[in-house]
Amino acid sequence: MYPRYYARRRVNPYKGVVEVVDVGDATAHSFDGLRWHLRADDGYGLVRPVGVWQADGGLLAGRPGAAPELLAALETRPALPFPLTDLWELWLLHGQTGLPLALLASASAGEPRVATPDPQWHAFVQKYQGFHSAALARHADGDAAGSHGERLALLVNQAARPEVGAQWFLRDASGAGQGADGPGLPAAWQGRSMPAECFPELLLSAATPGAGNSRLEQSAIDDYHAALAPLLLLWPRLRDTTRERLEIQARDKPRWLARIHRLLPRVMDPARLNAVLVAARLEQAQDRTLDDWIEN
Numbered sequence: 224m225y226p227r228y229y230a231r232r233r234v235n236p237y238k239g240v241v242e243v244v245d246v247g248d249a250t251a252h253s254f255d256g257l258r259w260h261l262r263a264d265d266g267y268g269l270v271r272p273v274g275v276w277q278a279d280g281g282l283l284a285g286r287p288g289a290a291p292e293l294l295a296a297l298e299t300r301p302a303l304p305f306p307l308t309d310l311w312e313l314w315l316l317h318g319q320t321g322l323p324l325a326l327l328a329s330a331s332a333g334e335p336r337v338a339t340p341d342p343q344w345h346a347f348v349q350k351y352q353g354f355h356s357a358a359l360a361r362h363a364d365g366d367a368a369g370s371h372g373e374r375l376a377l378l379v380n381q382a383a384r385p386e387v388g389a390q391w392f393l394r395d396a397s398g399a400g401q402g403a404d405g406p407g408l409p410a411a412w413q414g415r416s417m418p419a420e421c422f423p424e425l426l427l428s429a430a431t432p433g434a435g436n437s438r439l440e441q442s443a444i445d446d447y448h449a450a451l452a453p454l455l456l457l458w459p460r461l462r463d464t465t466r467e468r469l470e471i472q473a474r475d476k477p478r479w480l481a482r483i484h485r486l487l488p489r490v491m492d493p494a495r496l497n498a499v500l501v502a503a504r505l506e507q508a509q510d511r512t513l514d515d516w517i518e519n
Contacts, residue, residue: 226296230486231309232458235327236345237426239454240486242305244297249290251276256303256485258283263290304486307459311336313391313405315344317428318384321412323400325379325427327389338406342389344379344427346372346447354450358442375447378440379427388412398422398460424465425455453479459488467491477503 227245244251249263250270261274274285276297311330314323325344330336347354356371369377380387388407392400398419402412423429429444448455452472455461461469470491473480480496481503490496 226292228296228301228305229308229331230305231307231331232329234329234426236347237326237451237454238348239483240304240307240457242303242486244293244300246290246292246296249273249293251293251297255482259297261285261290261293263293304457304459304488308332310394311391312394312400313338313342313389314422315342315379315383316388316390316408317382318386321388321409323390323392323417323422323428324383326423330391336391336403338389338391340406342383342387342406344376344383346376346379354447356443356446356450358439358446362439371443375443378443382440392417392422394422424461425458426451449475452476453483456480457483457486457488463491470495474499474502478506 225245225247228243229245230240230242232240239254242253242256244259249261251259251261253259257278259276259278260272261276262270263273265271273289275283276285276294277283282294308331309329310332311334312326313328313330313336315325315327316322317324327342327344328336328338351372352370354370354372354375356375359371359374386407388405388409390405390408390412391403393403394400400417400419400422402415402417404413425448427444427447429441429448448469449472452469453476456466456469456473466489474495477499480499484496484500487496
């Protein structure tokens with residue numbers, strides 16, 4: 224039935240959540256809930272961009288007669304954020320424990336579950352160099368090469384060795400996962416079930432029991448989650464303590480939080496959020512790197 228309103232995560236590397244309005248032969252997607260990019264069938268079997276619509280300004284670009292049903296669906300859209308539908312999750316597995324280590328992909332029901340034969344986790348898009356980890360900086364040595372994001376990715380991918388494997392899980396409302404297939408997955412693990420506590424709450428496992436994670440690895444992963452705090456607040460299934468911590472950490476990136484605040488499923492401290500939004504309006508520096516990263 225159309226129109227459909229849903230959202231899904233953008234992972235590996237993680238770039239937040241995309242909101243989608245779907246009317247069958249045309250869709251609109253938004254990364255911030257304000258500006259919507261319209262796509263429609265061109266009549267020749269190809270889906271192409273046909274315009275840009277903004278919640279506070281209507282159609283900004285494109286022909287007014289293009290995709291009228293989509294424009295009507297945008298005008299009557301329900302409150303944001305839309306429900307996440309990507310309940311299938313592909314997890315890189317820890318090489319020693321076989322437990323979920325890092326989120327590689329997600330998919331909605333009915334979509335093809337695609338995975339590369341040699342799964343690798345990525346911290347950021349290659350051109351983004353803005354991540355700084357205090358933990359990695361303290362442990363820098365002469366042989367350390369690459370950005371902090373690249374070094375974190377190396378630590379995580381090394382933890383998946385020697386036999387790299389990944390597994391798709393269908394997560395239920397409680398957070399438990401029913402396992403399916405995956406690249407490099409031992410046959411005995413297909414179909415296994417895991418309780419919610421076996422899955423990292425965020426993108427990476429910061430402390431897998433018995434996994435042999437060093438203090439450096441755990442601290443670097445904590446730094447990574449703190450750096451992405453505004454975007455991680457878009458996840459609806461967070462413990463109150465986790466959401467509180469992320470909201471506090473997100474104050475260090477007021478422009479990030481201002482960009483996506485319309486998509487927050489819940490706010491622990493509205494006064495704190497309002498203060499951050501004021502700070503973002505007063506902030507003079509314009510870091511286009513963030514916009515380029517999220518938009519692409």
